[in-house]
Amino acid sequence: MTNRTNNMISDKTVDKWDMVISGKKSMFQLNLKDIWNYRDLLSLLVRRDFVSFYKQTVLGPLWFFIQPFFTTVIFVIIFGNLAGISTDGIPQPLFYMTGVVMWNYFSECLLKTSTVFKDNANVFGKVYFPRLIMPLSIVVSNLIRFGVQLLMLIIVLVWFIVFENYSFNATQYILLLPYLVLIMAVLGLGFGMIISAMTTKYRDLTFLVTFGVQLLMYATPIIYPLSAAPEKYKSLISLNPMSAVIEGVRLGLLGRGEFTWGALLYVSLFSLFILITGMLVFNRVEKSFVDTI
Amino acid sequence: MSTAIQVEKLSKIYRLGEIGTGTLSHDLQRWWAGVRGKEDPFLKIGETNKRDSKGNSPVVYSLRDISFSIEEGRTVGIIGRNGAGKSTLLKILSRVTAPTSGSVKIKGRIASLLEVGTGFHPEFTGRENIFLNGAILGMRKKEITRKLDEIIQFSGVERYIDTPVKRYSSGMYVRLAFAVAAHLESEILIVDEVLAVGDAEFQKKCLGRMGEVSKGEGRTVLFVSHNMSAVTQLCQDGILLNNGQVELTGTSASVIQQYFKTGYDNELRPPMENYRSYNNVNSPIKLKDVFIKGSENIIPKLDMNTQPEIRLSLEVIEPIHNANVSITFYNVEGIKVGVAFSWDDGFSLNVSPGMHELKFRLMHTMLSPGVYMVSVGINQSTHTTSWDGIHHYPLFEIENQDNVKQFTHRSWGAVHLNSNFWEVI
Numbered sequence: 001m002t003n004r005t006n007n008m009i010s011d012k013t014v015d016k017w018d019m020v021i022s023g024k025k026s027m028f029q030l031n032l033k034d035i036w037n038y039r040d041l042l043s044l045l046v047r048r049d050f051v052s053f054y055k056q057t058v059l060g061p062l063w064f065f066i067q068p069f070f071t072t073v074i075f076v077i078i079f080g081n082l083a084g085i086s087t088d089g090i091p092q093p094l095f096y097m098t099g100v101v102m103w104n105y106f107s108e109c110l111l112k113t114s115t116v117f118k119d120n121a122n123v124f125g126k127v128y129f130p131r132l133i134m135p136l137s138i139v140v141s142n143l144i145r146f147g148v149q150l151l152m153l154i155i156v157l158v159w160f161i162v163f164e165n166y167s168f169n170a171t172q173y174i175l176l177l178p179y180l181v182l183i184m185a186v187l188g189l190g191f192g193m194i195i196s197a198m199t200t201k202y203r204d205l206t207f208l209v210t211f212g213v214q215l216l217m218y219a220t221p222i223i224y225p226l227s228a229a230p231e232k233y234k235s236l237i238s239l240n241p242m243s244a245v246i247e248g249v250r251l252g253l254l255g256r257g258e259f260t261w262g263a264l265l266y267v268s269l270f271s272l273f274i275l276i277t278g279m280l281v282f283n284r285v286e287k288s289f290v291d292t293i
Numbered sequence: 294m295s296t297a298i299q300v301e302k303l304s305k306i307y308r309l310g311e312i313g314t315g316t317l318s319h320d321l322q323r324w325w326a327g328v329r330g331k332e333d334p335f336l337k338i339g340e341t342n343k344r345d346s347k348g349n350s351p352v353v354y355s356l357r358d359i360s361f362s363i364e365e366g367r368t369v370g371i372i373g374r375n376g377a378g379k380s381t382l383l384k385i386l387s388r389v390t391a392p393t394s395g396s397v398k399i400k401g402r403i404a405s406l407l408e409v410g411t412g413f414h415p416e417f418t419g420r421e422n423i424f425l426n427g428a429i430l431g432m433r434k435k436e437i438t439r440k441l442d443e444i445i446q447f448s449g450v451e452r453y454i455d456t457p458v459k460r461y462s463s464g465m466y467v468r469l470a471f472a473v474a475a476h477l478e479s480e481i482l483i484v485d486e487v488l489a490v491g492d493a494e495f496q497k498k499c500l501g502r503m504g505e506v507s508k509g510e511g512r513t514v515l516f517v518s519h520n521m522s523a524v525t526q527l528c529q530d531g532i533l534l535n536n537g538q539v540e541l542t543g544t545s546a547s548v549i550q551q552y553f554k555t556g557y558d559n560e561l562r563p564p565m566e567n568y569r570s571y572n573n574v575n576s577p578i579k580l581k582d583v584f585i586k587g588s589e590n591i592i593p594k595l596d597m598n599t600q601p602e603i604r605l606s607l608e609v610i611e612p613i614h615n616a617n618v619s620i621t622f623y624n625v626e627g628i629k630v631g632v633a634f635s636w637d638d639g640f641s642l643n644v645s646p647g648m649h650e651l652k653f654r655l656m657h658t659m660l661s662p663g664v665y666m667v668s669v670g671i672n673q674s675t676h677t678t679s680w681d682g683i684h685h686y687p688l689f690e691i692e693n694q695d696n697v698k699q700f701t702h703r704s705w706g707a708v709h710l711n712s713n714f715w716e717v718i
Contacts, residue, residue, distance in 0.1 A: 017299075019403070021388060022396035041428035048414050048425060055416040126408040127429055128388035287391035290384070291307060 034130045041129060045137035046144070064148045068104060072097040079223045088225040088256040091160055094153075098253060099222035101153050102246055105146040106184045107213045112138040113192020114209050117200050117289050124290060131286040132279070135193055139185050146181070157253075173259065174252035180245045183271050187241055190274030197278075197285040221246050226258045241267040296400065297481055297513040298363040298386070303395035305356040305381050355381040357537045358395070363530075365400070365480075368514040370528035370545050372521070372552050374567065377534040379517050383407060386483055386515065401480025401513070404430060408485070410470030415459035419450060419469050422458055426473045440476045447502075448472035475502045481513045486520070519684065521549050521627025549627045553666055553687065562592055563687065570668070570684035577611035578644075578671055580681045583620075585689050586652070594692045597659055597709060601689060605651040605669065609644045616642040616673055616680075618651065623666040623685060630660065630707050642671070659709035660691045 054060040075096040079085045087095040113135045117124065120134055160166035199205045220242045221229065229237055237243050244263035251257030356378045363369050373379050384390045386397060387405030412429040413422050423444055427437040437444075445451050448469045450461070458466060518524050524531065524545055531548030533541040541551045565582055585593050586602040595601055603620070618635040633655065635642065642651070667688045670679035 017398040017400055019399045020396055021385060021392065021399070023392045023394050037433075038428070038431070040434040044425045044428050048417065051421075052414060052416055123412050123429065125384075125389055126411045127405065129429060129431065290390045 031130060035132055035136070038129050038133050042133055042137050042140065045133065046141040049137065049141040050144070061148070064145055065152050068097060068100045068149050068152065071100045075100070075223060085224050086228040088227060088250075090250075090254050090256055091164065091166055094157060094160060094166070094254060095225075095250075096223065097153050097156060098250055099246055101146070101149045102184065102249055103217055103220065103222050103242075104149065105142055105181070106188045106242060106245075107217070108142045108145070109139050109185060109188025110192045110195075110213060111209065112142070113189055114195035114199060115206060116192070116196045117285070118196075118206070121290070132282065135189055135196070135282070138192075139189050142188075143181075143185065169255035170253055171251055171255055173248060173257075176248055176264075177252055180248050183267055184242070184245055186271040186275045187245075187267075190271065190276075190278035193278030193282040194274070197281040197289075200285055200289040216240070216242070225250070225256065227256075238263065241270045295365055296362045297365040297367075298400075298515075299398045300362065301360050301396050301398070302358045303356055303360070303382075303385065303397060304354060304358055304393050305378075305385060305390075306352050306393045307355050308352050354537050356385075356392070359534075359537070359539045360395075361532060361539055361542055363513060363515070365513055366511045367530055368516065368528045370524035370531045370548070371515060371517045371534065372519075372524060372531060372548065373534035373540075376536075378537040379534055380485070381537075382534070383483060383485055383515075383517055399481065402431075402478070403481040403483065404474075404477040404479035405483035406430075406474045406477075406485065407483075409467055409474060413458055413466070413470065416457050418457055419448075419454040419461070420445075422469065423473050426470065427476075430474065430477055431479075432477065436478065444472045444476050447475060447498075471499055475499065479512070481515070483515045484517065486518045521552070521623065521685070522629055524549060525627050546626055550625045553623075553625045553627075553664060553685065562590055565683060565686060568683040568686040570679075570682050576680040577609070578613055578616070578680050579608040579610070580605060580669055580671065580683060581608050581648075582606035583667065583669055583683065583686060583688065588689075592664065592687055592690055594690045597662070597691055597693060600654055600656050600658075602652055602654050603688070607644065607649045607651060607671075609646050609649055612646060613642055613644050616671055618642055619670050619672075621668040621670075622660075623668065624661070624707055625663050625666075628707055630665070631658075659711055661706060661709055662691050662693045664690045 054063065057063060059066070072093055076092045080087065080092040080096070112119075116131075116134045116138065124131065157166075157168070161168050195205055195209055199209075217223075219237060219240050221237065226234065226237060226243060226247050244259065244267045247257040248259045248264065249257075251259045359378075359382075371379050371382065381390075383405065384407070385392050386399075386403070387407060389407070410422075410426060412426055414425060417425060420441075423441065424434065424437055428434065445454055448465075448471075450465045450469050453461060453465060458469070461469070514527075516524065516528055528545040531541075531543065531545035532539060533548045533552050541548050562584065565580075583603065583605050585595070586604050587593070593601075605618070618640075620633045622630045622632070624630055633653065635653070638653075640653075664687055666685040668682065668684045668686070670682040672679040
């Protein structure tokens with residue numbers, strides 16, 4: 001009893017603060033514990049994304065399929081038939097759809113994350129929660145969307161095997177798929193955070209990003225295989241971290257693709273670097289972006 | 294008792310003017326100064342935040358070196374005129390924005406309520422929004438599940454709980470949102486003037502709940518409001534901010550008194566613009582002035598017995614039909630002493646465009662000595678907000694000139710009761 005009283009007294013004399021708010025910007029304070037405490041919010045935000053996506057639409061979740069499906073159809077017509085770009089011997093719909101579904105995930109993560117401060121300015125301006133929750137919820141809800149689209153890809157693949165005599169030749173690299181998806185998520189999140197932090201001050205970047213991502217797609221082997229790229233551009237295209245991801249997935253799922261372990265190491269390090277940079281920049285901006293946005 | 298919140302030399306700077314195009318060059322200059330180890334060139338020339346005076350610096354201090362501490366379990370009202378820095382202080386305390394310098398030390402969990410219904414999604418049902426909003430405010434899912442019934446019951450919208458909130462009336466929306474916030478579990482609660490919305494009955498319920506919170510659960514509450522009687526009712530202590538600085542800390546009564554005194558010097562009438570409460574640009578009628586006849590420039594000292602004639606200068610832009618003019622009188626404690634309601638007196642305002650003067654007389658009042666403030670509103674029905682109006686404008690001072698000879702130093706109360714016929718029987 002005496003012990004306890006003593007403790008209480010010492011607690012009061014030595015000021016122990018639970019939180020200190022100051023203007024100092026600590027670069028490396030990421031507060032992962034804080035994020036963990038808000039995990040319920042993360043799941044609710046993911047749910048909110050879904051509900052708001054298909055509420056009051058006739059086709060509902062079917063919209064998840066429509067966009068990649070028609071993009072594939074257009075790609076087959078334009079790039080496959082009109083331009084006659086090689087697909088490495090893979091049936092054109094399969095080739096394009098794989099690229100489109102993968103690219104969609106990356107670009108959605110990047111684009112949505114890059115406007116996260118602007119889109120949530122009203123919420124961020126009224127209440128505190130770890131800001132990182134928002135980009136994370138974007139990555140997770142897009143992952144579910146990606147999963148649904150991947151399912152469509154598998155259905156198309158099965159259709160080709162059954163009705164089109166396509167010989168299924170997946171390789172053991174297919175085991176890398178989850179890891180490659182993670183890399184895409186990390187890349188999208190990292191780039192998105194860097195851009196979002198910069199757009200709070202310079203809005204110009206938002207315009208740059210939307211068409212920049214479109215252009216980047218052409219610098220990624222989506223509509224052509226890396227093997228068909230001209231020799232002088234090949235090393236340049238390989239520098240694009242998304243190239244190794246797309247080629248790796250194609251090699252795993254469709255049996256064709258230029259993929260090396262060196263490339264995998266390169267994208268792993270690259271994405272890690274982007275993620276850390278993104279988090280640092282994001283962390284720095286989140287404290288006072290409310291005043292500039 | 295130990296300290297729950299300690300604010301030390303807290304400052305917050307805002308840059309005036311358009312933020313955007315000029316920032317890159319500013320950023321470069323700032324960066325260059327940093328490289329040479331010099332001070333930020335844009336911070337040196339700060340001035341206090343006086344909205345009505347033109348400054349020559351592009352940056353202003355919204356808060357300047359403020360320090361105070363709040364003890365555990367106290368309910369503290371933060372008051373001040375618009376632009377005094379209240380919102381900035383709240384934003385810093387709720388970690389929405391970071392201070393430029395200085396620090397705040399906090400003991401315990403902190404929950405802030407700068408707005409009700411933050412993050413509500415219109416497509417979500419009431420029940421789903423309780424979870425979403427609760428999570429945004431920092432509650433865990435199981436905590437919300439545990440309190441769900443209580444929250445729904447408090448909100449009083451049980452019947453609509455599984456309807457998307459976009460179908461709610463604005464009143465229902467606010468009720469639901471406040472119900473969530475009222476059930477937050479935290480040692481410190483920060484509440485902005487969110488109670489201004491919602492109907493009177495619900496407002497009372499919220500105020501009651503807040504009182505319960507601070508007294509019953511030993512919670513520290515910071516409350517920002519323009520509603521002085523709410524502050525008097527709820528808060529033990531007060532902090533008065535003026536132009537980004539702490540003007541006074543003390544009991545809520547003393548702080549409120551000081552609040553009413555600032556803004557005017559001695560007996561001169563302060564400019565009315567500082568007290569305008571509705572800034573409706575499209576208002577068909579504008580209140581230009583309110584004064585006592587015969588003392589156009591000063592706050593007159595009136596005897597308890599006088600029946601002052603009050604005049605309102607009105608600029609009418611569009612024809613006004615059947616409008617009601619209401620004048621509410623407050624004493625320096627922020628207590629509402631009474632309301633003159635023109636409809637009750639059988640008068641409706643019918644005026645054509647142009648300048649008009651409206652007069653009325655205050656009869657048979659025995660107000661206690663002290664300064665009186667008025668809030669004036671002009672509206673078309675009792676349920677709509679006023680077209681135009683002012684809030685807490687000092688109008689006159691009552692003096693005890695000869696009427697009550699005894700007990701001159703006693704506490705008066707709001708009105709002097711006219712008692713008579715005392716007799717031992």
